[in-house]
Amino acid sequence: AQKVTQAQTEISVVEKEDVTLDCVYETRDTTYYLFWYKQPPSGELVFLIRRNSFDEQNEISGRYSWNFQKSTSSFNFTITASQVVDSAVYFCALSEAMTGNQFYFGTGTSLTVIP
């Protein structure tokens, strides 16, 4: 079974629209970490955010915000007022502190922002 599911394969939005990228994870560990990465067309993965399982506070960084809900095992990512530079593939990832040190990546969501 997939540990990290990103059901949205591709999303297109018009510039300045808000967009939410979904991430659902599965784990039995009580201590785990969630991550989002951006992979622009240039190819290099860029780290965006890390959350641990004990911190459910939502986080905002500029136009980016993250909604972590343990009740639904989701860690969704919202971009407000999207820009063309946001066009990229976004990956959600999970690591488990007790059961192993492998990172589990979702299959990614390709976001295209149309000017």
Next chain:
Amino acid sequence: GAGVSQSPSNKVTEKGKDVELRCDPISGHTALYWYRQRLGQGLEFLIYFQGNSAPDKSGLPSDRFSAERTGESVSTLTIQRTQQEDSAVYLCASSLYPAVNEQFFGPGTRLTVL
């Protein structure tokens, strides 16, 4: 170093030849990971190092693939008798400690097997 570096950035080889891909992690990072990314696809985990040992080799696709890490620093991924299906971008990442910390990725090596 400033970030994770990988070499070569591009490698074109003929089917059946061996290739070596190199990764220089961020200094002081204890964990090092190798991934494969085929065109338009997600990340496929290959192998993980904690220090110089590899507790998890579960992702290596076949015995033609091997990797080592020395001096808790540089790592080499070797593919023997390359096949066309090995064509992909090979990504290396490092983190300060495994699981807890975020991974920082290198720019990748694009391998093309003719």
